[in-house]
Amino acid sequence: MSTPRPTTLGVGASFGFGDRIGLATPGHLAALRQAGKGIAPIFAQQSIREMTRTSRTPEGVMGDAMDALADAHWTQPHGADADHLKTEADIDATADAGFTFFTLDPSGDVDQKADDYDAATVAAKAGKLGEAGRWIGDYVGRRVALPTGMELVFGELDVQRAAVKYGKAIDTAVRLGLYAAKVQTAAERPFEIELSVDETDQPTTLVEHYIVADQCLAGGIKLVSLAPRFIGEMEKGVDYIGDVSQLEKSLADHAAIANALGPYKLSLHSGSDKLSMYPALARATDGRFHVKTAGTSYLEAVRVAALEEPELFRDLIRFSRERYETDRATYHVHATLASAPEPSPQVADQTLQDEYLERWETVDTGRGFTKAGRQILHCTFGSVLTDPALGASLRQCLEANQATYTAVLAEHFSRHLEALR
Numbered sequence: 001m002s003t004p005r006p007t008t009l010g011v012g013a014s015f016g017f018g019d020r021i022g023l024a025t026p027g028h029l030a031a032l033r034q035a036g037k038g039i040a041p042i043f044a045q046q047s048i049r050e051m052t053r054t055s056r057t058p059e060g061v062m063g064d065a066m067d068a069l070a071d072a073h074w075t076q077p078h079g080a081d082a083d084h085l086k087t088e089a090d091i092d093a094t095a096d097a098g099f100t101f102f103t104l105d106p107s108g109d110v111d112q113k114a115d116d117y118d119a120a121t122v123a124a125k126a127g128k129l130g131e132a133g134r135w136i137g138d139y140v141g142r143r144v145a146l147p148t149g150m151e152l153v154f155g156e157l158d159v160q161r162a163a164v165k166y167g168k169a170i171d172t173a174v175r176l177g178l179y180a181a182k183v184q185t186a187a188e189r190p191f192e193i194e195l196s197v198d199e200t201d202q203p204t205t206l207v208e209h210y211i212v213a214d215q216c217l218a219g220g221i222k223l224v225s226l227a228p229r230f231i232g233e234m235e236k237g238v239d240y241i242g243d244v245s246q247l248e249k250s251l252a253d254h255a256a257i258a259n260a261l262g263p264y265k266l267s268l269h270s271g272s273d274k275l276s277m278y279p280a281l282a283r284a285t286d287g288r289f290h291v292k293t294a295g296t297s298y299l300e301a302v303r304v305a306a307l308e309e310p311e312l313f314r315d316l317i318r319f320s321r322e323r324y325e326t327d328r329a330t331y332h333v334h335a336t337l338a339s340a341p342e343p344s345p346q347v348a349d350q351t352l353q354d355e356y357l358e359r360w361e362t363v364d365t366g367r368g369f370t371k372a373g374r375q376i377l378h379c380t381f382g383s384v385l386t387d388p389a390l391g392a393s394l395r396q397c398l399e400a401n402q403a404t405y406t407a408v409l410a411e412h413f414s415r416h417l418e419a420l421r
Protein backbone atom coordinates (compact mmCIF):
# COMPACT_ATOMS: atom_id res chain seq x y z
CA MET A 1 0.00 0.00 0.00
CA SER A 2 1.48 3.38 -0.94
CA THR A 3 1.75 6.48 1.26
CA PRO A 4 -1.58 8.35 1.19
CA ARG A 5 -1.74 12.00 0.21
CA PRO A 6 -2.28 14.39 3.13
CA THR A 7 -5.84 14.54 4.44
CA THR A 8 -7.91 16.19 7.15
CA LEU A 9 -7.39 14.93 10.71
CA GLY A 10 -10.43 16.31 12.50
CA VAL A 11 -10.56 17.24 16.19
CA GLY A 12 -8.62 14.36 17.73
CA ALA A 13 -5.17 14.87 19.24
CA SER A 14 -2.62 15.91 16.61
CA PHE A 15 1.01 17.03 16.49
CA GLY A 16 2.87 19.12 13.92
CA PHE A 17 6.46 18.13 13.11
CA GLY A 18 7.67 21.21 11.28
CA ASP A 19 10.89 20.48 9.36
CA ARG A 20 12.80 23.50 8.11
CA ILE A 21 15.51 21.51 6.34
CA GLY A 22 13.63 18.58 4.80
CA LEU A 23 15.64 15.79 6.46
CA ALA A 24 13.80 15.40 9.77
CA THR A 25 10.80 13.24 8.85
CA PRO A 26 12.57 9.89 9.47
CA GLY A 27 13.27 10.98 13.05
CA HIS A 28 9.77 12.34 13.49
CA LEU A 29 8.36 9.05 12.26
CA ALA A 30 10.58 7.07 14.62
CA ALA A 31 9.33 9.13 17.57
CA LEU A 32 5.70 8.76 16.50
CA ARG A 33 6.10 4.98 16.20
CA GLN A 34 7.74 4.86 19.62
CA ALA A 35 5.48 7.20 21.58
CA GLY A 36 2.77 8.69 19.42
CA LYS A 37 -0.07 6.19 19.86
CA GLY A 38 -3.37 8.02 19.48
CA ILE A 39 -1.81 11.22 18.12
CA ALA A 40 -2.33 12.06 14.43
CA PRO A 41 0.75 13.52 12.70
CA ILE A 42 1.38 16.44 10.41
CA PHE A 43 4.79 16.03 8.76
CA ALA A 44 4.58 18.63 6.00
CA GLN A 45 4.28 21.84 8.01
CA GLN A 46 5.91 25.14 7.23
CA SER A 47 4.85 28.77 7.52
CA ILE A 48 5.15 31.21 4.66
CA ARG A 49 7.70 33.00 6.84
CA GLU A 50 9.81 29.87 7.20
CA MET A 51 9.71 29.06 3.50
CA THR A 52 10.68 32.65 2.70
CA ARG A 53 13.60 32.51 5.13
CA THR A 54 14.85 29.15 3.87
CA SER A 55 14.11 29.77 0.17
CA ARG A 56 11.93 26.63 0.06
CA THR A 57 8.67 26.19 -1.84
CA PRO A 58 5.42 24.56 -0.73
CA GLU A 59 6.06 21.86 -3.36
CA GLY A 60 9.54 21.27 -1.94
CA VAL A 61 8.29 21.00 1.63
CA MET A 62 5.56 18.58 0.53
CA GLY A 63 7.97 16.57 -1.61
CA ASP A 64 10.54 16.16 1.15
CA ALA A 65 7.91 14.89 3.57
CA MET A 66 6.18 12.58 1.08
CA ASP A 67 9.49 11.08 -0.10
CA ALA A 68 10.50 10.30 3.48
CA LEU A 69 7.09 8.78 4.24
CA ALA A 70 7.29 6.64 1.11
CA ASP A 71 10.81 5.47 2.04
CA ALA A 72 9.44 4.48 5.46
CA HIS A 73 6.41 2.73 3.91
CA TRP A 74 4.08 4.95 5.97
CA THR A 75 0.45 4.11 5.15
CA GLN A 76 -1.51 5.90 7.88
CA PRO A 77 -3.42 9.21 7.62
CA HIS A 78 -1.35 12.36 7.99
CA GLY A 79 -2.05 16.05 7.58
CA ALA A 80 -0.18 18.92 5.91
CA ASP A 81 -0.18 22.36 7.53
CA ALA A 82 0.17 25.52 5.46
CA ASP A 83 1.09 27.67 8.39
CA HIS A 84 0.57 31.37 9.11
CA LEU A 85 -1.24 32.25 5.89
CA LYS A 86 -1.96 35.95 5.56
CA THR A 87 -3.20 36.38 1.99
CA GLU A 88 -5.18 34.65 -0.74
CA ALA A 89 -1.91 34.23 -2.65
CA ASP A 90 -0.50 32.27 0.32
CA ILE A 91 -3.53 29.98 0.10
CA ASP A 92 -3.20 29.49 -3.65
CA ALA A 93 0.49 28.59 -3.38
CA THR A 94 0.01 26.02 -0.63
CA ALA A 95 -3.30 24.53 -1.76
CA ASP A 96 -1.84 23.70 -5.15
CA ALA A 97 1.03 21.88 -3.41
CA GLY A 98 -1.39 19.56 -1.61
CA PHE A 99 -1.70 21.13 1.84
CA THR A 100 -4.97 20.35 3.62
CA PHE A 101 -4.65 22.16 6.99
CA PHE A 102 -4.81 25.92 6.49
CA THR A 103 -3.62 28.04 9.41
CA LEU A 104 -5.05 31.50 8.87
CA ASP A 105 -3.13 34.28 10.56
CA PRO A 106 -4.90 37.68 10.70
CA SER A 107 -2.64 38.93 13.50
CA GLY A 108 -1.61 41.86 11.34
CA ASP A 109 -5.12 43.21 11.91
CA VAL A 110 -5.12 42.63 15.68
CA ASP A 111 -4.78 45.84 17.72
CA GLN A 112 -1.89 44.66 19.90
CA LYS A 113 -2.23 47.55 22.35
CA ALA A 114 -5.96 47.12 22.97
CA ASP A 115 -5.51 46.01 26.57
CA ASP A 116 -3.68 49.26 27.35
CA TYR A 117 -6.51 51.60 26.36
CA ASP A 118 -8.70 53.17 29.05
CA ALA A 119 -12.48 52.90 28.84
CA ALA A 120 -12.93 56.21 27.05
CA THR A 121 -10.33 55.31 24.42
CA VAL A 122 -11.90 51.88 23.92
CA ALA A 123 -15.35 53.44 23.45
CA ALA A 124 -14.01 56.03 21.04
CA LYS A 125 -12.13 53.44 18.96
CA ALA A 126 -15.10 51.07 19.02
CA GLY A 127 -17.32 53.87 17.75
CA LYS A 128 -15.06 54.30 14.73
CA LEU A 129 -14.91 50.59 13.77
CA GLY A 130 -17.89 50.69 11.45
CA GLU A 131 -18.54 47.26 9.90
CA ALA A 132 -15.81 45.63 12.04
CA GLY A 133 -17.80 46.55 15.16
CA ARG A 134 -21.22 45.59 13.80
CA TRP A 135 -21.76 42.84 16.33
CA ILE A 136 -21.00 44.75 19.55
CA GLY A 137 -24.68 45.19 20.43
CA ASP A 138 -25.32 41.47 19.92
CA TYR A 139 -23.07 40.51 22.83
CA VAL A 140 -23.35 43.31 25.41
CA GLY A 141 -25.22 42.01 28.45
CA ARG A 142 -24.87 38.33 27.59
CA ARG A 143 -23.82 35.80 30.24
CA VAL A 144 -22.62 32.30 29.30
CA ALA A 145 -22.04 29.65 31.95
CA LEU A 146 -19.19 27.23 31.16
CA PRO A 147 -19.13 23.65 32.49
CA THR A 148 -15.90 24.57 34.32
CA GLY A 149 -17.94 26.79 36.63
CA MET A 150 -16.66 29.94 34.92
CA GLU A 151 -19.36 32.38 33.80
CA LEU A 152 -18.59 34.59 30.83
CA VAL A 153 -19.99 38.08 31.42
CA PHE A 154 -20.10 40.21 28.28
CA GLY A 155 -19.88 43.71 29.77
CA GLU A 156 -19.98 46.67 27.40
CA LEU A 157 -16.29 47.54 27.92
CA ASP A 158 -15.19 43.92 27.43
CA VAL A 159 -17.16 43.60 24.20
CA GLN A 160 -16.01 46.97 22.88
CA ARG A 161 -12.40 46.05 23.68
CA ALA A 162 -12.84 42.71 21.89
CA ALA A 163 -14.07 44.59 18.84
CA VAL A 164 -11.18 47.05 18.94
CA LYS A 165 -8.69 44.21 19.42
CA TYR A 166 -10.06 41.56 17.03
CA GLY A 167 -12.83 43.12 14.92
CA LYS A 168 -10.76 43.68 11.79
CA ALA A 169 -8.86 40.41 12.30
CA ILE A 170 -12.13 38.45 12.42
CA ASP A 171 -13.21 39.88 9.08
CA THR A 172 -9.80 39.04 7.59
CA ALA A 173 -10.03 35.50 8.93
CA VAL A 174 -13.50 35.00 7.50
CA ARG A 175 -12.41 36.37 4.13
CA LEU A 176 -9.40 34.05 3.99
CA GLY A 177 -11.37 31.08 5.29
CA LEU A 178 -14.10 31.45 2.68
CA TYR A 179 -11.43 31.77 0.03
CA ALA A 180 -9.68 28.59 1.16
CA ALA A 181 -12.99 26.75 1.18
CA LYS A 182 -13.79 27.98 -2.33
CA VAL A 183 -10.38 26.94 -3.69
CA GLN A 184 -10.42 23.48 -2.10
CA THR A 185 -14.06 22.77 -2.91
CA ALA A 186 -13.56 23.75 -6.56
CA ALA A 187 -10.58 21.39 -6.72
CA GLU A 188 -12.47 18.67 -4.84
CA ARG A 189 -9.67 18.56 -2.23
CA PRO A 190 -10.10 18.08 1.55
CA PHE A 191 -9.41 21.00 3.88
CA GLU A 192 -9.63 22.07 7.51
CA ILE A 193 -9.05 25.49 9.00
CA GLU A 194 -7.11 26.72 12.02
CA LEU A 195 -7.28 30.32 13.18
CA SER A 196 -4.06 31.59 14.75
CA VAL A 197 -3.80 34.76 16.81
CA ASP A 198 -1.03 33.36 19.02
CA GLU A 199 1.64 35.72 17.76
CA THR A 200 0.19 38.78 19.46
CA ASP A 201 1.41 40.55 22.57
CA GLN A 202 -1.68 40.48 24.77
CA PRO A 203 -3.51 37.32 25.85
CA THR A 204 -6.88 36.39 24.37
CA THR A 205 -9.49 36.65 27.13
CA LEU A 206 -12.31 34.10 27.39
CA VAL A 207 -14.87 36.66 26.22
CA GLU A 208 -12.64 37.53 23.26
CA HIS A 209 -12.14 33.86 22.40
CA TYR A 210 -15.91 33.31 22.49
CA ILE A 211 -16.61 36.28 20.22
CA VAL A 212 -13.81 35.46 17.74
CA ALA A 213 -14.96 31.85 17.35
CA ASP A 214 -18.65 32.77 17.32
CA GLN A 215 -18.13 35.38 14.62
CA CYS A 216 -16.07 32.97 12.53
CA LEU A 217 -18.94 30.51 12.79
CA ALA A 218 -21.43 33.25 11.86
CA GLY A 219 -19.25 34.06 8.86
CA GLY A 220 -19.39 30.46 7.65
CA ILE A 221 -15.98 29.29 8.92
CA LYS A 222 -15.92 25.92 10.69
CA LEU A 223 -12.71 25.75 12.73
CA VAL A 224 -10.85 22.52 13.34
CA SER A 225 -8.56 24.35 15.77
CA LEU A 226 -7.91 27.76 17.26
CA ALA A 227 -4.61 29.14 18.56
CA PRO A 228 -5.45 31.93 21.02
CA ARG A 229 -2.70 33.93 22.68
CA PHE A 230 -2.56 31.97 25.94
CA ILE A 231 -1.47 33.47 29.27
CA GLY A 232 2.22 33.28 30.12
CA GLU A 233 5.01 33.36 27.54
CA MET A 234 5.50 30.85 24.72
CA GLU A 235 8.92 31.90 23.58
CA LYS A 236 10.78 30.11 20.78
CA GLY A 237 13.17 27.35 21.76
CA VAL A 238 12.54 27.32 25.51
CA ASP A 239 10.02 25.88 27.95
CA TYR A 240 6.78 27.61 29.01
CA ILE A 241 7.34 30.74 31.07
CA GLY A 242 4.59 31.23 33.65
CA ASP A 243 2.49 29.50 36.33
CA VAL A 244 1.44 26.13 34.85
CA SER A 245 -1.41 25.59 37.34
CA GLN A 246 -2.92 28.96 36.40
CA LEU A 247 -2.39 28.08 32.75
CA GLU A 248 -4.20 24.75 33.18
CA LYS A 249 -7.28 26.48 34.59
CA SER A 250 -7.23 28.98 31.74
CA LEU A 251 -6.80 26.16 29.21
CA ALA A 252 -9.81 24.34 30.69
CA ASP A 253 -11.96 27.45 30.29
CA HIS A 254 -10.76 27.98 26.72
CA ALA A 255 -11.40 24.31 25.99
CA ALA A 256 -14.94 24.62 27.37
CA ILE A 257 -15.61 27.42 24.88
CA ALA A 258 -14.09 25.34 22.06
CA ASN A 259 -16.36 22.44 22.97
CA ALA A 260 -19.43 24.67 23.17
CA LEU A 261 -18.89 26.48 19.87
CA GLY A 262 -17.18 23.70 17.93
CA PRO A 263 -15.98 21.33 18.91
CA TYR A 264 -12.53 22.34 17.78
CA LYS A 265 -9.02 21.79 19.12
CA LEU A 266 -6.95 24.27 21.08
CA SER A 267 -3.73 24.72 19.15
CA LEU A 268 -0.41 25.36 20.85
CA HIS A 269 2.03 27.21 18.61
CA SER A 270 5.71 27.49 19.49
CA GLY A 271 5.04 24.12 21.02
CA SER A 272 8.70 23.10 20.83
CA ASP A 273 10.19 22.26 24.22
CA LYS A 274 7.14 23.38 26.23
CA LEU A 275 7.10 20.04 28.04
CA SER A 276 6.23 21.52 31.43
CA MET A 277 2.79 22.50 30.11
CA TYR A 278 2.05 19.49 27.91
CA PRO A 279 0.30 17.39 30.61
CA ALA A 280 -1.86 20.42 31.50
CA LEU A 281 -2.81 20.90 27.86
CA ALA A 282 -3.72 17.24 27.41
CA ARG A 283 -5.80 17.17 30.60
CA ALA A 284 -7.53 20.52 30.09
CA THR A 285 -8.57 19.69 26.52
CA ASP A 286 -9.28 16.02 27.22
CA GLY A 287 -7.03 15.20 24.27
CA ARG A 288 -8.61 17.72 21.88
CA PHE A 289 -5.39 19.58 21.13
CA HIS A 290 -2.94 20.34 18.37
CA VAL A 291 0.72 21.00 19.19
CA LYS A 292 2.82 22.74 16.57
CA THR A 293 6.60 22.55 16.57
CA ALA A 294 9.32 23.48 14.12
CA GLY A 295 12.36 25.21 15.58
CA THR A 296 13.28 22.33 17.84
CA SER A 297 13.91 20.03 14.86
CA TYR A 298 16.35 22.60 13.53
CA LEU A 299 18.08 22.78 16.92
CA GLU A 300 18.43 19.00 16.91
CA ALA A 301 20.05 19.33 13.48
CA VAL A 302 22.57 21.68 15.03
CA ARG A 303 23.06 19.10 17.77
CA VAL A 304 24.17 16.63 15.10
CA ALA A 305 26.87 19.10 14.06
CA ALA A 306 27.88 19.47 17.72
CA LEU A 307 28.17 15.70 18.07
CA GLU A 308 29.74 14.87 14.70
CA GLU A 309 31.57 18.04 13.55
CA PRO A 310 32.40 20.29 16.53
CA GLU A 311 34.22 22.81 14.35
CA LEU A 312 31.10 23.23 12.20
CA PHE A 313 29.09 23.72 15.40
CA ARG A 314 31.45 26.54 16.39
CA ASP A 315 31.05 28.11 12.95
CA LEU A 316 27.26 27.87 13.29
CA ILE A 317 27.35 29.59 16.69
CA ARG A 318 29.69 32.31 15.42
CA PHE A 319 27.52 33.04 12.38
CA SER A 320 24.27 32.87 14.37
CA ARG A 321 25.56 35.39 16.88
CA GLU A 322 26.34 37.77 14.02
CA ARG A 323 22.80 37.40 12.67
CA TYR A 324 20.77 37.25 15.87
CA GLU A 325 19.90 40.92 16.41
CA THR A 326 18.48 41.10 12.88
CA ASP A 327 16.77 37.72 12.69
CA ARG A 328 15.07 37.93 16.11
CA ALA A 329 12.87 40.78 14.86
CA THR A 330 9.69 38.80 14.17
CA TYR A 331 10.05 36.34 17.03
CA HIS A 332 9.01 36.64 20.68
CA VAL A 333 12.31 35.88 22.43
CA HIS A 334 14.24 37.27 25.39
CA ALA A 335 17.77 35.99 24.79
CA THR A 336 20.65 38.44 24.53
CA LEU A 337 24.07 37.74 23.04
CA ALA A 338 25.54 38.32 26.48
CA SER A 339 23.58 35.33 27.80
CA ALA A 340 25.73 32.81 25.95
CA PRO A 341 29.51 32.64 25.45
CA GLU A 342 31.47 33.36 22.29
CA PRO A 343 32.79 30.07 20.81
CA SER A 344 36.39 30.97 21.65
CA PRO A 345 39.08 28.22 21.80
CA GLN A 346 39.10 28.58 25.59
CA VAL A 347 35.45 27.42 25.76
CA ALA A 348 35.16 23.62 25.69
CA ASP A 349 32.93 21.83 23.16
CA GLN A 350 30.73 20.45 25.95
CA THR A 351 30.26 23.91 27.44
CA LEU A 352 29.10 25.21 24.07
CA GLN A 353 26.69 22.30 23.74
CA ASP A 354 25.32 23.00 27.23
CA GLU A 355 24.98 26.74 26.65
CA TYR A 356 23.47 26.55 23.16
CA LEU A 357 21.49 23.31 23.11
CA GLU A 358 20.14 22.68 26.63
CA ARG A 359 16.47 21.76 26.47
CA TRP A 360 15.19 22.47 29.91
CA GLU A 361 15.31 25.53 32.14
CA THR A 362 16.91 28.05 29.86
CA VAL A 363 15.30 31.22 31.10
CA ASP A 364 15.82 33.35 34.17
CA THR A 365 13.60 31.65 36.72
CA GLY A 366 14.28 34.28 39.33
CA ARG A 367 17.62 32.74 40.24
CA GLY A 368 19.43 35.05 37.85
CA PHE A 369 20.38 32.08 35.72
CA THR A 370 19.67 32.39 32.04
CA LYS A 371 20.71 29.95 29.36
CA ALA A 372 19.29 31.24 26.12
CA GLY A 373 21.75 30.11 23.47
CA ARG A 374 18.93 28.00 22.03
CA GLN A 375 17.08 31.15 21.02
CA ILE A 376 20.16 32.59 19.35
CA LEU A 377 20.40 29.44 17.23
CA HIS A 378 16.61 29.13 16.82
CA CYS A 379 15.93 32.56 15.31
CA THR A 380 18.84 32.49 12.84
CA PHE A 381 17.84 29.25 11.05
CA GLY A 382 17.03 31.10 7.83
CA SER A 383 20.33 32.92 7.63
CA VAL A 384 22.23 29.70 8.30
CA LEU A 385 20.28 27.50 5.89
CA THR A 386 20.51 30.02 3.05
CA ASP A 387 24.21 30.80 3.59
CA PRO A 388 25.99 29.14 0.63
CA ALA A 389 28.76 27.73 2.80
CA LEU A 390 27.15 27.04 6.16
CA GLY A 391 23.81 25.87 4.82
CA ALA A 392 25.56 23.40 2.55
CA SER A 393 27.89 22.25 5.32
CA LEU A 394 25.03 21.60 7.74
CA ARG A 395 23.05 19.66 5.13
CA GLN A 396 26.13 17.62 4.23
CA CYS A 397 26.69 16.89 7.90
CA LEU A 398 23.09 15.72 8.29
CA GLU A 399 23.17 13.62 5.13
CA ALA A 400 26.43 12.02 6.23
CA ASN A 401 24.97 11.40 9.70
CA GLN A 402 21.28 10.74 8.98
CA ALA A 403 21.22 7.94 11.55
CA THR A 404 22.42 10.36 14.22
CA TYR A 405 19.82 12.95 13.22
CA THR A 406 17.09 10.31 13.26
CA ALA A 407 18.22 9.08 16.67
CA VAL A 408 18.37 12.50 18.37
CA LEU A 409 14.98 13.43 16.90
CA ALA A 410 13.44 10.12 17.96
CA GLU A 411 14.63 10.65 21.54
CA HIS A 412 13.68 14.33 21.61
CA PHE A 413 10.20 13.92 20.20
CA SER A 414 9.45 10.75 22.13
CA ARG A 415 9.82 12.89 25.24
CA HIS A 416 7.47 15.46 23.73
CA LEU A 417 4.83 12.89 22.77
CA GLU A 418 5.04 11.00 26.06
CA ALA A 419 4.41 14.25 27.96
CA LEU A 420 1.11 14.63 26.05
CA ARG A 421 -0.28 11.20 26.94
Ligand SMILES: O=C(O)[C@@H](O)[C@@H](O)[C@H](O)C(=O)CO
Nearest residue numbers: 047049269270271292293294
Ligand atom coordinates in the same frame (compact mmCIF):
# COMPACT_ATOMS: atom_id res chain seq x y z
O1 LIG B 1 8.67 29.80 12.84
C1 LIG B 1 7.65 29.79 12.16
O2 LIG B 1 7.36 30.61 11.27
C2 LIG B 1 6.63 28.68 12.45
O3 LIG B 1 7.27 27.42 12.54
C3 LIG B 1 6.00 28.86 13.79
O4 LIG B 1 5.49 30.17 13.95
C4 LIG B 1 4.88 27.83 13.94
O5 LIG B 1 3.60 28.39 13.72
C5 LIG B 1 5.00 27.31 15.29
O6 LIG B 1 4.47 27.89 16.23
C6 LIG B 1 5.89 26.14 15.45
O7 LIG B 1 6.61 26.27 16.58
